[in-house]
Amino acid sequence: MQTRFNFYPPCSRPDLVHGVKPHTDRSGITILLQDKEVEGLQIVVDGNWYRVPVIPHALVVNLGDQMQIMSNGIYKSPMHRVVTNTEKLRISVASFIEPDPDNEIGPVEHLIDEQRPRLYRNVKNYGIINYECYQKGLVVLETVQV
Ligand SMILES: O=C(O)CCC(=O)C(=O)O
Ligand SMILES: [Fe+2]
Numbered sequence: 001m002q003t004r005f006n007f008y009p010p011c012s013r014p015d016l017v018h019g020v021k022p023h024t025d026r027s028g029i030t031i032l033l034q035d036k037e038v039e040g041l042q043i044v045v046d047g048n049w050y051r052v053p054v055i056p057h058a059l060v061v062n063l064g065d066q067m068q069i070m071s072n073g074i075y076k077s078p079m080h081r082v083v084t085n086t087e088k089l090r091i092s093v094a095s096f097i098e099p100d101p102d103n104e105i106g107p108v109e110h111l112i113d114e115q116r117p118r119l120y121r122n123v124k125n126y127g128i129i130n131y132e133c134y135q136k137g138l139v140v141l142e143t144v145q146v
Contacts, residue, residue, distance in 0.1 A: 003095045008040060011084035019082035019090070024140060026130035027064030027096035034060060038090040040082045049081070065130060065141055066098050069120040072107035077141065101125045120144050 008019040019040055034041060036056040042049045052060065068077040082092075099105050106122030123129060123144055133140040 001095055001097045003093060006082070006090075006092045006094065008082065008084055008090040008092075010086055010089055012086060014084040014086060017084050019084045022079050022081040023134055024068075024077040024079055024130075025062060025064035025096060026066065026127050026140075027098045028066045028070070029097045030060075030062040030064055031095045031097070032060040032062060033093040034058075035090045035092055038085070038088045040084070040090050041080060041092075042083060043078050043080045045078075052080075064096065064098070066105055066126055068141060069123070069126070069144065070105055070108055072111040072116060073119045074111065074116075098127070101127055118146055121146050 006020070011017050011019075022044065032041075034052070034054055036054060039051055039054050041052040041060070043052055044050075062080070063075050063077050065077045067075045082090075084090075102124065104122050104124045105126065107118050107120055112118045120141070121144055126144075129143065130140045133143055
């Protein structure tokens with residue numbers, strides 16, 4: 001598990017600047033504590049962005065790419081982003097839980113059959129693949145499809 005503290009200062013041009021650009025998490029599971037007053041997290045569904053509301057002290061549980069890979073696409077790793085605002089700073093704490101990077105992961109055998117063929121190849125060090133694709137603006141899961 002790795003934990004990241006995110007700090008988003010107020011921004012004079014939220015129309016131009018994201019707090020975090022659109023991405024999917026590399027993890028298996030992400031546990032997120034949002035700022036208890038300031039919204040910012042958004043999720044995309046069918047091309048439309050939706051706010052994730054703030055519920056003070058509640059944890060947001062999100063699934064990451066490695067869950068999507070291991071479940072052969074049954075569990076989804078949703079695309080999300082963080083927007084900035086002109087008035088208030090925002091803080092969040094995200095814990096990413098994932099397999100040991102040295103362990104190869106791939107779709108679980110009994111979730112592969114004729115109705116649901118294998119969607120992803122086996123990979124090691126998925127965190128590095130995810131990071132490099134994020135820097136290049138690629139959709140990471142597409143790069144590990146069979
Ligand atoms: O700050 C947030 O609410 C989410 C941050 C995030 O998506 C991440 O750290 O991967
Ligand atoms: Fe994220």
